[in-house]
Every structure is written in C-alpha cells, then in structure tokens.
Amino acid sequence: MATNGKATNILWHKSSVGxxxxxxxxxxxxxVIWITGLSGSGKSTLACALCQALYSRGKLTxxxxxxxxxxxxxxxxxxxxxxxxxxxxxxxxxxxxFADAGIIxxxxxISPYRRDRDACRALLPEGDFIEVFMDVxxxxxxxxxxxxxxxxxxxxxxxGFTGIDDPYEPPLNCELVLPQKGINYASPCEMAxxxxxxxxxxxxxxx
Amino acid sequence: MATNGKATNILWHKSSVGxxxxxxxxxxxxxVIWITGLSGSGKSTLACALCQALYSRGKLTxxxxxxxxxxxxxxxxxxxxxxxxxxxxxxxxxxxxFADAGIIxxxxxISPYRRDRDACRALLPEGDFIEVFMDVxxxxxxxxxxxxxxxxxxxxxxxGFTGIDDPYEPPLNCELVLPQKGINYASPCEMAxxxxxxxxxxxxxxx
Numbered sequence: 001m002a003t004n005g006k007a008t009n010i011l012w013h014k015s016s017v018g019x020x021x022x023x024x025x026x027x028x029x030x031x032v033i034w035i036t037g038l039s040g041s042g043k044s045t046l047a048c049a050l051c052q053a054l055y056s057r058g059k060l061t062x063x064x065x066x067x068x069x070x071x072x073x074x075x076x077x078x079x080x081x082x083x084x085x086x087x088x089x090x091x092x093x094x095x096x097x098f099a100d101a102g103i104i105x106x107x108x109x110i111s112p113y114r115r116d117r118d119a120c121r122a123l124l125p126e127g128d129f130i131e132v133f134m135d136v137x138x139x140x141x142x143x144x145x146x147x148x149x150x151x152x153x154x155x156x157x158x159x160g161f162t163g164i165d166d167p168y169e170p171p172l173n174c175e176l177v178l179p180q181k182g183i184n185y186a187s188p189c190e191m192a193x194x195x196x197x198x199x200x201x202x203x204x205x206x207x
Numbered sequence: 208m209a210t211n212g213k214a215t216n217i218l219w220h221k222s223s224v225g226x227x228x229x230x231x232x233x234x235x236x237x238x239v240i241w242i243t244g245l246s247g248s249g250k251s252t253l254a255c256a257l258c259q260a261l262y263s264r265g266k267l268t269x270x271x272x273x274x275x276x277x278x279x280x281x282x283x284x285x286x287x288x289x290x291x292x293x294x295x296x297x298x299x300x301x302x303x304x305f306a307d308a309g310i311i312x313x314x315x316x317i318s319p320y321r322r323d324r325d326a327c328r329a330l331l332p333e334g335d336f337i338e339v340f341m342d343v344x345x346x347x348x349x350x351x352x353x354x355x356x357x358x359x360x361x362x363x364x365x366x367g368f369t370g371i372d373d374p375y376e377p378p379l380n381c382e383l384v385l386p387q388k389g390i391n392y393a394s395p396c397e398m399a400x401x402x403x404x405x406x407x408x409x410x411x412x413x414x
Contacts, residue, residue, distance in 0.1 A: 016255055016258070016259055017255075017258045017259055017262045017268070021262055022267060022269075025262070025265065025267055026267065048223065048224075051223075051224045052223055052224055055224045055228055055232070058232065060229060060232055060233065060308075060309070061224070062229075062304070062307075062308040064304070072300045072303065072304070072330070073297060073300040073301060073304070076293075086283075090280060090297075093279045093280040094280060094301055094304065096279065097269070097271075097279070097280070097301065097305075098304075098305075098308070100269075101267075101269040101305070101308075101310060102267070103308060103310075123279070
C-alpha cells in the first residue's frame with residue numbers, strides 16, 4: 001500500500017508481459033526522443049522525417065506533438081506558467097508510457113524551461129531520454145513564422161511567447177544538437193539520419 | 208520542398224506515417240478494451256491474461272491500469288468527485304493515443320459512472336472502444352477483497368468507496384459482459400479467450 005501524491009490505497013499491478021517482451025516483439029527498444037526548440041525551428045518537420053525514416057526500417061514510432069496533445073489530453077490547460085509546466089509534465093508521463101510499451105516515442109514540444117525537460121528526463125531509465133535541441137536562431141525562426149505566431153507576438157496579441165517575451169533555455173547537456181556544428185543547412189531527412197545513427201549506435205534499433 | 212541526399216524537388220508530406228501504416232507494421236488494429244467493474248471483480252487479472260494470450264499470438268498490447276496511472280500521469284489527482292472524472296478522462300485520452308499508435312490498449316479501471324465511460328467511448332472512432340463489464344456481485348468482490356479495501360471502507364476509513372458508499376453504474380450497452388451468462392465461473396484465461404474471439408471476429412487481429 002502506498003501513498004502517492006494525493007492518492008492513497010494504490011497497489012502496483014505488475015503484468016507478466018513486460019517491456020522486454022514487447023521490445024522482443026518489435027525488435028527495437030522503447031525510448032523517448034525529446035525534440036526541443038523555438039517555434040518554427042523545425043521540430044515537427046524533424047519528427048515527421050524521423051517517423052518516416054524509422055518506418056521504412058520497420059520500426060514503430062509515435063509522435064506526441066505539443067499542439068496536438070493540447071486538443072485532447074491537455075485541453076484543460078492554458079498557457080499560463082503553471083499550466084505550461086503541467087503540459088510538459090503530462091507529455092513526459094505519456095511519453096514514458098509509450099517507451100514502456102516498447103515504442104520509440106518522439107515528443108515534439110517547445111518545452112522552453114530546462115527544469116521541466118529535466119523533470120521529464122528523470123522519469124525515464126538512464127539513457128532512454130534522448131534530448132534533441134533544434135538550434136536555430138530566433139531571427140531564422142521568426143522569418144519562417146510558419147504559423148504566423150511571431151507576428152502576433154510582436155504585435156502584442158500573444159503574451160509570454162517563447163523567444164519574444166518569454167525565455168528559451170537551451171539544453172546544457174543534451175544528446176544531440178541539430179543542425180550539427182559547422183553545417184549551415186541540413187535537410188529534415190539528413191537530420192533524421194543523424195538521429196537514427198545515434199539510435200543505432202546506442203542499440204535502440206534492436207531488441 | 209526539400210533536398211534529400213542528391214535528390215531535389217521533393218515535396219515533404221507532413222505526418223506521412225499514419226495509423227494505417229502502424230497497423231500494417233503490427234498486423235493488428237489499434238483499439239481500446241475498456242474493462243470496468245467493482246474493485247475485486249478481476250479487471251487486472253483479466254487484463255494480464257488478455258495481454259499474455261495476445262502476446263502469444265504476436266500481438267502488441269499495453270495495459271493502462273487505474274492504479275498504475277495514479278503513480279505517474281494522474282498523481283496530482285485525489286479521489287474526490289471531480290478528480291475521479293478527470294482521472295477517467297485522462298486515461299481515455301491516453302488510451303486514444305495508444306489506439307492511434309496501432310496498439311491494443313487495455314484499460315483496467317473501476318470507472319463507476321456511465322457518463323465518464325461514455326465520454327471515453329466518444330473519443331474513439333465507432334467500434335474501436337470495446338467495453339467489457341466484469342459482472343461480479345458485490346458480495347463476491349467483497350469476500351475476495353484482494354487489497355483489503357472493502358474492510359477499510361466498511362470501517363469508514365475510506366470514504367466514497369465504489370459499491371459501499373458510492374454507486375457503480377453498470378453499462379447498458381457494452382460489447383461484452385463477463386463471466387458470460389449461464390457460466391458461474393470462468394478462469395481468467397477462458398475470459399481472455401472470449402475477448403480474443405470478439406477481437407478476431409471484428410478484425411482487430413489483422414491489419
């Protein structure tokens with residue numbers, strides 16, 4: 001019997017089919033690829049390219065997209081500070097479940113605060129949280145402005161917009177920084193291959 | 208438009224890997240098996256038996272257990288009325304994501320209120336929410352009392368306990384009632400086979 005957060009009287013149910021069995025079935029290891037970066041930095045594009053490239057190798061992935069999750073699980077959350085933290089916490093918890101299911105879970109979320117990302121990392125077993133930083137300068141993201149959000153933020157119509165009037169804290173020790181140093185431009189496919197090389201090297205693409 | 212290796216002028220299709228592709232990979236269809244019933248009615252036991260039997264057929268499942276989820280995603284929720292509803296809502300939303308990932312998601316939750324279960328059903332495409340009612344009389348559940356919770360509830364140490372001082376609303380139109388009519392006793396394996404026959408008949412065990 002455990003007391004856990006606000007809930008009491010909870011027992012832990014262990015199933016006889018575990019993560020290892022699921023990984024065996026899928027011939028891969030469950031993990032979380034956490035793509036962080038400014039709006040317009042190419043997170044979703046990389047997520048899709050990665051999903052596609054892994055699918056062509058017969059690997060099962062699932063994308064948790066910050067925007068999409070807000071239409072379902074996190075529809076009750078606003079953009080105020082504590083709700084943003086809760087948004088990230090829930091995505092982290094769901095990503096953890098997907099990794100436990102044996103899936104390569106790709107989370108594509110701005111997640112501007114180091115503290116929140118580190119809390120998600122702490123949920124996963126060592127090595128299973130792969131933080132990918134889309135290191136694209138604000139001026140480039142703003143010039144792309146694919147959703148027209150920077151324009152609204154500059155006009156004061158969106159408050160607390162990351163990069164404009166709210167900080168983005170770049171990772172200090174993430175697993176991958178894209179585009180790689182010395183490369184000014186890399187296509188989404190090329191960046192996806194960089195991530196896949198990392199996964200291969202770490203043994204995630206086999207059971 | 209993207210550059211891909213030596214090829215140029217390639218249109219990038221967003222989220223080109225969809226549910227159908229994942230189902231093709233897994234050779235199954237994603238769905239939610241929602242097991243509802245009193246504490247001690249055998250929900251978790253059925254969930255594990257089902258998971259095991261499907262694994263032996265090479266199918267990928269994942270169990271969302273009401274208690275387990277309270278250790279992570281729903282650790283901020285108590286057992287008061289609105290938190291119970293939110294607990295079910297979030298499990299429904301996560302189950303939906305798992306089904307979308309192509310997985311046979313088994314939710315094992317008391318989920319006493321019809322309204323909450325129906326709200327989860329409404330999240331899924333028609334036919335993809337399979338409600339399984341563990342129709343076990345209170346007196347049997349209470350005599351089992353595997354977690355000692357009925358004893359605590361009777362002693363007034365747990366308030367609002369389903370079946371004791373909080374109602375359980377049986378489903379009116381669920382897909383399966385277990386144990387089946389006329390059968391006084393069925394083993395977890397036999398009940399799992401009943402569910403699997405249903406899945407087979409509805410085409411969930413192939414892409």
